[in-house]
Amino acid sequence: MTTAVGxxxxxxxxxxxxxxxxxxGTRAWVTRAPLLPALVFLIVVxxxxxxxxxxxxxxxxNSLSPDERAFSGLDNYAYVxxxxxxxxxxxxxxxxxxxxxxxxxxxxxxxxxxxxxxxxGRGMVRTLLITPFLIVPVxxxxxxxxxxxxxxxxxxxxxxxxxxxxxxxxxxAQPDWIADMPLLAVVAALVWQWTPFMMLILLxxxxxxxxxxxxxxxxxxxxxxxxxRYLTLPHLRRYLELGVLLGAVYIVQNFDAVFTITAGGLxxxxxPYTIYQTFYQAHEYGLASAAGVVVVIGTIxxxxxxxxxxxxxxxxxxxxx
Amino acid sequence: xxxxxxxxxxxxxRAPRRARRRSTMLGVLAWAAGLAFCLPAxxxxxxxxxxxxxxxxxxxxxxxxxxLDGYRTFFGADTGVxxxxxxxxSLGASLFSTVLVLLLALPAxxxxxxxxxxxxxxxxxxxLSTKMLPVVAxxxxxxxxxxxxxxxxxxxxxxxxxTSMNLPIAVWMMQSFLADVPVSVIExxxxxxxxLPTVLSRVVAPMAAPGIAATxxxxxxxxxxxxxxxxVLTGVVAQTAPxxxxxxxxxxxxxxxxxxxxxxxxxxxxxxxxxxxxxxxVQGLSLGAVK
Numbered sequence: 120m121t122t123a124v125g126x127x128x129x130x131x132x133x134x135x136x137x138x139x140x141x142x143x144g145t146r147a148w149v150t151r152a153p154l155l156p157a158l159v160f161l162i163v164v165x166x167x168x169x170x171x172x173x174x175x176x177x178x179x180x181n182s183l184s185p186d187e188r189a190f191s192g193l194d195n196y197a198y199v200x201x202x203x204x205x206x207x208x209x210x211x212x213x214x215x216x217x218x219x220x221x222x223x224x225x226x227x228x229x230x231x232x233x234x235x236x237x238x239x240g241r242g243m244v245r246t247l248l249i250t251p252f253l254i255v256p257v258x259x260x261x262x263x264x265x266x267x268x269x270x271x272x273x274x275x276x277x278x279x280x281x282x283x284x285x286x287x288x289x290x291x292a293q294p295d296w297i298a299d300m301p302l303l304a305v306v307a308a309l310v311w312q313w314t315p316f317m318m319l320i321l322l323x324x325x326x327x328x329x330x331x332x333x334x335x336x337x338x339x340x341x342x343x344x345x346x347x348r349y350l351t352l353p354h355l356r357r358y359l360e361l362g363v364l365l366g367a368v369y370i371v372q373n374f375d376a377v378f379t380i381t382a383g384g385l386x387x388x389x390x391p392y393t394i395y396q397t398f399y400q401a402h403e404y405g406l407a408s409a410a411g412v413v414v415v416i417g418t419i420x421x422x423x424x425x426x427x428x429x430x431x432x433x434x435x436x437x438x439x440x
Numbered sequence: 441x442x443x444x445x446x447x448x449x450x451x452x453x454r455a456p457r458r459a460r461r462r463s464t465m466l467g468v469l470a471w472a473a474g475l476a477f478c479l480p481a482x483x484x485x486x487x488x489x490x491x492x493x494x495x496x497x498x499x500x501x502x503x504x505x506x507x508l509d510g511y512r513t514f515f516g517a518d519t520g521v522x523x524x525x526x527x528x529x530s531l532g533a534s535l536f537s538t539v540l541v542l543l544l545a546l547p548a549x550x551x552x553x554x555x556x557x558x559x560x561x562x563x564x565x566x567x568l569s570t571k572m573l574p575v576v577a578x579x580x581x582x583x584x585x586x587x588x589x590x591x592x593x594x595x596x597x598x599x600x601x602x603t604s605m606n607l608p609i610a611v612w613m614m615q616s617f618l619a620d621v622p623v624s625v626i627e628x629x630x631x632x633x634x635x636l637p638t639v640l641s642r643v644v645a646p647m648a649a650p651g652i653a654a655t656x657x658x659x660x661x662x663x664x665x666x667x668x669x670x671x672v673l674t675g676v677v678a679q680t681a682p683x684x685x686x687x688x689x690x691x692x693x694x695x696x697x698x699x700x701x702x703x704x705x706x707x708x709x710x711x712x713x714x715x716x717x718x719x720x721x722v723q724g725l726s727l728g729a730v731k
Contacts, residue, residue, distance in 0.1 A: 153547030160544055161570050165570045236463065251478070257706075261686075281499035365725065391668070425572065
């Protein structure tokens with residue numbers, strides 16, 4: 120961010136108003152007034168439901184038998200941590216998030232490096248690369264499930280038999296992608312969708328790299344690899360962190376791909392899907408809430424790092440300005 | 441790799457030519473990567489333009505005749521089931537929530553960037569932190585509330601939720617855009633006796649118009665894409681386009697060309713808005729941290 124953070128961001132931006140005790144109270148409120156509608160709205164719509172979730176998580180409450188609703192303390196939490204299905208979905212969430220984030224960062228970095236140089240039609244290539252990110256997530260998931268993965272007429276198997284035909288192989292392998300490798304199928308679709316996002320963040324990082332320093336390194340005889348290793352990568356660190364953390368926050372919450380591609384079957388259910396199913400289909404309100412609270416705690420741990428990264432970007436900009 | 445040219449006199453002979461060849465190769469590689477990434481989307485477009493029997497063949501029939509039948513069927517030419525109600529619901533929910541976001545975020549961003557309320561960075565981080573709260577954790581209470589208040593299957597509930605979902609991003613983005621508006625102009629308006637609503641609508645909004653437009657586009661995209669809320673909280677009347685898409689497959693069996701046509705139609709507004717706001721899109725998603 121630019122000038123807004125121009126002054127020292129940690130301390131209050133302006134010295135306290137000169138002593139005028141009577142009016143400063145009202146003045147402060149007048150200053151704050153434009154902020155209040157947004158704040159109040161957000162607190163009511165996002166924080167209150169979460170408090171309600173916390174309360175419901177302490178109850179044994181199945182909506183199909185509403186009369187048996189009873190306070191059950193931390194029983195739901197004990198269940199969340201011991202039930203194998205729920206534990207599997209925690210594991211899936213971690214696996215899914217970690218693999219998607221790592222793959223998107225690696226591929227995104229490679230693409231960003233490619234796009235950081237001038238070549239014919241760079242703008243066009245950039246536009247092509249962004250397209251996966253602009254397909255509505257449900258459409259993208261449906262596209263992968265039916266048009267690409269389908270074992271009978273999907274593009275992947277179609278390409279396999281097309282290539283097989285070229286080499287005279289009349290009976291090429293025709294894997295059933297989703298049934299054979301369900302988690303990988305979901306991961307591949309998500310990597311396709313999220314790589315452009317990582318690429319754009321890292322490209323912004325590359326383009327903020329001071330050109331003189333790179334030039335100086337080149338004149339000093341640094342090889343391309345040395346320049347990358349000792350100049351580019353350290354410079355990109357904050358952007359990589361930002362990409363990883365935001366990617367994690369968005370992908371932990373993914374629902375569309377799991378819901379559409381496997382419907383949580385074949386051992387691919389992640390926490391958002393499991394919670395959705397627990398309350399929407401199994402009507403176990405208390406249990407779903409406890410699982411929700413666990414997700415929030417996990418996300419808070421990630422988010423704490425994310426916030427720190429964003430705030431360090433903040434202060435870096437401030438010192439540069 | 442090691443093209444160590446002597447610093448003062450760049451040699452004209454081999455090194456530059458090799459460098460040029462390498463750079464051409466990398467350009468070709470970039471094009472290949474771009475096309476590879478776009479291929480599934482292009483495949484979706486091509487399949488949507490094929491007749492049903494040509495769409496589902498193995499190996500794929502690349503040169504089958506093109507037809508708009510998939511689109512015609514999707515828009516209800518044969519069945520009479522049109523996608524217009526869900527599309528309009530999505531449009532309504534997205535537009536209304538975008539307007540509401542702008543109405544709430546503009547004054548907030550003004551207070552944060554121009555008036556500099558005390559502890560404004562803390563306030564900024566509070567906004568950001570709500571974005572990191574997984575939506576699924578608050579969904580059940582919202583559902584119960586809506587059920588008891590008779591607000592299920594109602595796009596106004598979606599409008600409220602989409603507003604809360606996009607408000608933090610909008611505040612962050614607009615805060616950075618408004619910071620570029622010179623304070624002197626605002627003070628001049630205030631000296632002339634303009635009050636806050638006038639200052640915002642006559643001075644600040646026009647000067648930050650491009651940024652506000654980008655913010656609006658991003659809020660629109662996120663609302664249009666949303667599935668989980670819409671899936672849980674709407675049914676028949678207020679069904680949105682993404683929910684319609686998921687149900688569309690199961691209720692009518694699988695018609696690949698028609699499905700691809702449907703996916704193209706539903707993605708079209710996002711593609712248009714996204715290409716228009718390419719740079720701002722990252723900035724919005726990374727909550728303003730990358731500019």
